[in-house]
Amino acid sequence: MSLPARGLKVKNMASGRGRNQEVILKLGDVWKVYQMGEVKVPALRGVSVEIRRGDFVAIIGASGSGKSTMMNLIGCLDVPTKGSIFLKSKDISKMSESDLSSLRGKTIGFIFQQYNLIPSLSAFENVMLPLEFLEYDDSAAAKKAREILLLLGLGDKMSHRPTQLSGGQQQRVSIARSMVSDPEIILADEPTGALDSVTGKELMNILTKLWKEEGKTIIMVTHDLNLAKYAHTRIELKDGRIINVSQKPLAKILPG
Numbered sequence: 001m002s003l004p005a006r007g008l009k010v011k012n013m014a015s016g017r018g019r020n021q022e023v024i025l026k027l028g029d030v031w032k033v034y035q036m037g038e039v040k041v042p043a044l045r046g047v048s049v050e051i052r053r054g055d056f057v058a059i060i061g062a063s064g065s066g067k068s069t070m071m072n073l074i075g076c077l078d079v080p081t082k083g084s085i086f087l088k089s090k091d092i093s094k095m096s097e098s099d100l101s102s103l104r105g106k107t108i109g110f111i112f113q114q115y116n117l118i119p120s121l122s123a124f125e126n127v128m129l130p131l132e133f134l135e136y137d138d139s140a141a142a143k144k145a146r147e148i149l150l151l152l153g154l155g156d157k158m159s160h161r162p163t164q165l166s167g168g169q170q171q172r173v174s175i176a177r178s179m180v181s182d183p184e185i186i187l188a189d190e191p192t193g194a195l196d197s198v199t200g201k202e203l204m205n206i207l208t209k210l211w212k213e214e215g216k217t218i219i220m221v222t223h224d225l226n227l228a229k230y231a232h233t234r235i236e237l238k239d240g241r242i243i244n245v246s247q248k249p250l251a252k253i254l255p256g
């Protein structure tokens with residue numbers, strides 16, 4: 001991740017997978033102004049930032065600073081009032097809705113605070129759902145779903161329905177579902193918001209593992225500085241503007 005003005009030393013942080021090489025997401029002077037009747041609410045006011053493949057980014061800031069707005073734009077769930085957003089070098093403002101939803105489906109996995117699991121389906125079936133839209137064949141889809149559930153420590157919970165799982169387990173099922181199509185980018189908006197602190201820590205360990213071991217690009221929104229510590233790059237928002245960007249030395253987060 002870098003701001004044009006900062007010249008961050010990303011080269012020294014590269015690992016074997018080409019971490020921090022290619023810019024995967026680029027926002028250029030992005031504005032989002034909500035119209036509330038007669039009143040205009042400027043939620044983002046000229047945000048420019050580059051996020052590199054394989055980074056773990058925390059977007060921090062007080063409530064109302066524009067974090068979720070930024071996340072919705074990054075996730076192609078909303079369009080900016082002004083400015084450009086490039087996802088994998090594609091200008092998303094110039095894409096049709098159907099091309100955009102296909103790019104989004106292939107590229108981005110969302111982890112929400114609400115798990116949005118389907119109550120009548122088992123953990124396994126919930127995780128299978130996204131693959132049904134992506135035209136996987138059944139046995140490849142089942143294999144993928146099983147693998148990701150195992151990776152998240154849910155091997156013995158596959159046939160459980162959401163109500164038969166704890167909050168933390170449900171959150172892990174929702175992560176499995178967001179990961180099963182192997183998205184390059186994982187977006188998480190206040191992902192621990194509904195979890196107790198122990199389960200929240202578990203979730204952070206999972207995100208860290210997906211980042212370290214699977215090479216995912218993770219972008220997480222939080223107002224909790226203790227969670228932001230897990231990330232490599234911190235982007236701080238205030239009143240719709242980026243007021244600070246900082247990075248931890250990778251050696252401190254990725255020993256060896």
Ligand SMILES: Nc1ncnc2c1ncn2[C@@H]1O[C@H](COP(=O)(O)OP(=O)(O)O)[C@@H](O)[C@H]1O
Pocket residue numbers: 034035036041042043061062063064065066067068069070
């Ligand atoms: N859909 C919306 N319509 C109108 N105003 C909104 C909407 N979503 C967010 N806002 C306003 O935009 C600002 C930023 O909100 P948000 O991005 O949700 O901040 P955060 O996630 O940091 O708490 C706030 O003032 C909020 O009230």
Ligand SMILES: [Mg+2]
Pocket residue numbers: 067068069
């Ligand atoms: Mg928010």
